[in-house]
Amino acid sequence: MTKLTFHGAIEGVTGSSYLLETATAKILLECGLYQGRREEEKQNDNAFSFNIGELDAVVLSHGHLDHSGRLPKLSADGYKGPIYMTSPTAELLEVLLKDSASLQRSDAEWENKRRRRSGKDLIEPLYTAEDVEEMLTQCVGNRYGKRISIVEGVDVCFRDAGHILGSSIVEMFITEGGTEKKLVFSGDLGNSYAALLADPEVVEEADVLLLESTYGDRNHRPMDDTLEEFEDIIVEASKNGGNILIPSFAVGRTQEIIFRLGQLYQKGKLKQQAVFLDSPMAIAVTEIYHRYQNVYNTEDAAALGQS
Ligand SMILES: [Zn+2]
Numbered sequence: 001m002t003k004l005t006f007h008g009a010i011e012g013v014t015g016s017s018y019l020l021e022t023a024t025a026k027i028l029l030e031c032g033l034y035q036g037r038r039e040e041e042k043q044n045d046n047a048f049s050f051n052i053g054e055l056d057a058v059v060l061s062h063g064h065l066d067h068s069g070r071l072p073k074l075s076a077d078g079y080k081g082p083i084y085m086t087s088p089t090a091e092l093l094e095v096l097l098k099d100s101a102s103l104q105r106s107d108a109e110w111e112n113k114r115r116r117r118s119g120k121d122l123i124e125p126l127y128t129a130e131d132v133e134e135m136l137t138q139c140v141g142n143r144y145g146k147r148i149s150i151v152e153g154v155d156v157c158f159r160d161a162g163h164i165l166g167s168s169i170v171e172m173f174i175t176e177g178g179t180e181k182k183l184v185f186s187g188d189l190g191n192s193y194a195a196l197l198a199d200p201e202v203v204e205e206a207d208v209l210l211l212e213s214t215y216g217d218r219n220h221r222p223m224d225d226t227l228e229e230f231e232d233i234i235v236e237a238s239k240n241g242g243n244i245l246i247p248s249f250a251v252g253r254t255q256e257i258i259f260r261l262g263q264l265y266q267k268g269k270l271k272q273q274a275v276f277l278d279s280p281m282a283i284a285v286t287e288i289y290h291r292y293q294n295v296y297n298t299e300d301a302a303a304l305g306q307s
């Protein structure tokens with residue numbers, strides 16, 4: 001009598017969190033931060049809407065904060081069991097959650113300045129760097145494609161989702177009364193045109209499919225058009241002696257842009273080779289990407305090998 005309940009990403013696309021209850025175990029899938037408008041983010045302070053003491057295991061599809069950002073709170077509030085994910089995800093979490101803890105601290109300091117002036121009670125940050133350290137000791141990194149038993153009657157296998165480094169589609173095999181059922185959780189899916197990462201793996205069967213969808217009703221324009229435009233802008237700015245500022249997410253997008261700039265240089269379209277990356281967080285993430293070239297798509301891995 002397996003039961004699935006939704007505890008986040010409801011009428012919104014952040015705060016992903018699902019609770020799977022089988023005859024033998026309770027497993028939390030994702031523990032995401034609410035991000036966006038003030039009212040949405042306020043939900044982060046709420047107590048968890050399930051009993052933390054009853055959890056046997058936590059499973060995480062990938063490192064983005066809207067899927068992982070409340071894990072330090074879960075740990076600080078009393079969950080001390082294992083948190084299963086891929087190995088690159090475990091490394092990215094250290095960078096992402098430490099950054100998140102420092103944002104939580106500065107948010108609380110800012111709010112407390114205001115509260116002090118109006119004589120209100122002060123607030124605590126959602127979690128601290130120490131909470132993150134503690135939570136990181138609970139992370140168990142795994143490789144893609146290996147089926148592992150996480151609790152009695154439940155096995156998990158991570159498949160590459162091609163979204164960010166370490167991202168996965170989670171296959172869960174649940175055995176009850178001698179019958180096995182398979183739940184597939186999509187996580188966030190990448191597309192096959194993204195640089196560096198492999199294409200999302202194809203999972204051919206599922207008894208239950210749990211699907212996240214943010215851009216499901218939109219078609220992206222072809223990647224070739226985007227790359228052509230990117231190239232034109234850079235070549236033109238270079239010709240005119242101009243500067244280009246590229247705002248970019250520290251995880252995924254930055255590494256893709258560095259790779260694309262390298263390709264343009266290799267093709268002789270760009271004169272300058274040096275790239276200055278002005279973000280300690282993006283630099284730390286790029287080092288992790290560099291160490292996991294074994295999970296890249298073969299074409300881009302080969303191109304990097306030649307450079
Ligand atoms: Zn994501």
